[in-house]
Amino acid sequence: MTDFAGIAESYIALWNAREPKERRALLARQWTADSTYVDPLMRGEGHDGIEALIAGVQQRFPDFRFRLLGPANGHGDHVRFSWSLGPETGDGPIQGTDFVELADGRIRRVTGFLDKVPEGA
Numbered sequence: 001m002t003d004f005a006g007i008a009e010s011y012i013a014l015w016n017a018r019e020p021k022e023r024r025a026l027l028a029r030q031w032t033a034d035s036t037y038v039d040p041l042m043r044g045e046g047h048d049g050i051e052a053l054i055a056g057v058q059q060r061f062p063d064f065r066f067r068l069l070g071p072a073n074g075h076g077d078h079v080r081f082s083w084s085l086g087p088e089t090g091d092g093p094i095q096g097t098d099f100v101e102l103a104d105g106r107i108r109r110v111t112g113f114l115d116k117v118p119e120g121a
Contacts, residue, residue, distance in 0.1 A: 007100060008072035008081040011107065015054055015066045023051050031107045039096070039112030063087060069095065077102040082115070093118050 014026045027035075027047040037044045037053060044050040064085050072081035079100040084092025095116040101109040 002074065002077070002079070002102065002105070004072040004074045004079050004081075007074075007079045007102070007107070008068055011081075011098070011100065011110075012066045012068055012083060015057070017054075018058065020051065020055065023054055027051060032103050035106075035108055035110075037110045037112070039098075040114055057085075061085065064092070064094075067092065074100075 010026070010030050014023060014030065017023045017026055024047065027050060031047065031050065033046065035046065035050060037050050042053050042056075044053040065088060067084050067086075069082040069084050072079055074080055079102065080097065081100075082095065082097045085094040085096075086092025093116070094114070096112055096114045098110055098112045100107055
């Protein structure tokens, strides 16, 4: 049985990992080599491309952290969860929902949607 909560938590941990070496280790362990990430603003392919996207988000929002919003759910090799990006305390001004496709228990493809984005973000 797929651990939907564990997949979502490890995904959020990756986006919050501040050190490139830690991000690369998490990607190698949790994502397939041919993984892809796409949302309305950006796209990355493979571990290097996805790591670069995460580094860019962290550079743009250095004091923000990702948090899960509610429980993850899914079926088979598909996982869905919502998240927020914001300061350590309070509501995150940026929110989204991501759909994850797994391959052999690892993340292969992410399709992200931005549910709430303030102007100028």
